[in-house]
Amino acid sequence: MQLTHKKAPINIKAALTIATSALLGTLPVIANAADDTMTPAKAQQESSWDFESAFLYYSESDRVSAAEAVISAQKTLENEAVLNLKLTIDSLTGASATGAAAQPNVQTFTRPSGKGSYQTQAGKTPLDDTFKDTRVQLNAQWTQPLAEKYTGSAGVHISKEYDYLSLGVNGNLAYDFNNKNSTFSVGLSYFQDTFEPEGGIPLAFASMPLAYDNDDDEYSIDEGGEDETVNSAGKTAFNATRRTDSDNKTTADIMFGFTQVINRRMITQFNYSYSKVDGYLNDPFKMLSLVNSEGIAQDYLYENRPNSRVKQSVFAQTKYHFEQNVIDISYRYMWDDWAIDSHTIDSRLRIPLSGQSYIEPHIRFYQQSAADFYQPFLAQSNAIPGFASADYRIGEMSAYTLGVKYGMKLSDGNDLSFRLEYYRQDPKNSGYQAPGALAEVELYESVEAIIAQVSYSF
DSSP, rough: OOOOOOSSOOOOOHHHHHHHHHHHTTSHHHHHGGOOOOOOHHTTTSSSSSEEEEEEEEEEEESEEEEEEEEEEEEEEETTTTEEEEEEEEEEEEEEOOSSSOOSEEEHHHHESSBBBEEEEETTEEEEEEEEEEEEEEEEEEEEETTTEEEEEEHHHHHEEESSSEEEEEEEEEETTTTEEEEEEEEEEEEEEEOOOOOOOOOEEOOOOOBOSSSSTSSOOTTHHHHHHHHHHHHHHTTEEESSOEEEEEEEEEEEEEEEETTTTTTEEEEEEEEEEEOOOTTTTEEEEOOTTTTTEEEEEEEOOOOOOEEEEEEEEEEHHHHOOEEEEEEEEEEEETSOOEEEEEEEEEEEEEEEEEEEEEEEEEEEOTTTTTSSOEEEEEESSSSOOOOOSSSSEEEEEEEEEEEOOOOOOOEEEEEEEEEEEEEOOOOOOOOOGGGGOOOOOOOOEEEEEEEEOO
16 A cells, blocks of 8 residues: 555644554554545545455565465544554464574584474575464554644554564654644554563573473383483473573653655655663574584574663655656664664655556665674684674675565455565675684575565455
8 A cells, every 4th residue: 555646635644643653563654654644535434444455475585484464444433533453464484594504514403392303404504494483463553633733542462473472552642733734743652572482481502402202291101111211301401401481571662753744745754763672582593503613513502682672763754746656765774782773775666557557666775784792603712702693683784675566446446456576685794704614604695585465455
């Protein structure tokens, strides 16, 4: 759903309220907000519901695949209050990078549950091929005028996966001035997340234990009881590397936004956000290779990250409507106390093909620096640091997305669109010299993905 070319006045107050909620994690971003403009036709159908649905497929080469279905509903009431409901269901499967380094020999890893093992071939990036999860998420948002120049919004969020639960609330206030051509807003949100990973929460820098076969009531026992003894010992050794079955984190966000209508063709938005995250911030499934001076792995240690993170960002976006085309350009700069900073440039150009269809090319570029505790491996000759992670997602990288969207209005007035994009992520070496065998393997493997989406509004 993108900016439509309606001649009705821009409902900047509603647009800004929705945009603010979006950056707090509850609704689509401002690029989609303009579609919620109240037209005369919609004003006559305030009691009806408007629906949007989408199906997205994401597939990385030899890694993770995801299928996601989304349906959202919006109802505008007589007092100009707006109710938004959104249901998201997605499923992830495939292989996920563990953080361990590639080696010139076959490597054997214990599965996260401790039951069984898997192998990675020589020269290949270690991937856990049992990665699988299903998520169900529900968002609800209520927006309504509070006074002549004020609009308020409040919402709730719940998301459940097999081993993860996220609960959140948000609220924001928007103030119109300058004949409603300018809007200032402030928004708050709070999230409580609970992790219950398969196999429990590992101890920081604990060695990966050997796998055991099954639970005590699932394996066979020979005449001498040897299998029972071996498996019981294996399970005990595995449990010794766990500190608890579950853990939590909290996230508190505040965002200040300003939107300005420049003229009948141009609108701009500026946001500043501050986010504080506390609690369990490790990935319980990630590890680091402990290598000797020849670069050969001697052990695998579970990662350890700080238990707090402060993120800040500034965001600017401009939309300009030419005689026919609409251009949408945004820039975001993010920095945090982990020493990560990132730049994101996103651009779309909507080109009408006829009165009933359009095409929209999309280009996005992303670049980030590495966290100060990111390390692609640990050297056996050095002391174990206080914090370390080999997760490429917090390492230095650049990424880009190239895609195109085609949309059309059907004979019944409903909207149908198709989107196809190519994504590539290129991790970088942030200054580490690879010893011996590590110099002969790919430590910073690129990730490529295809994204396909079908959307239908009715």
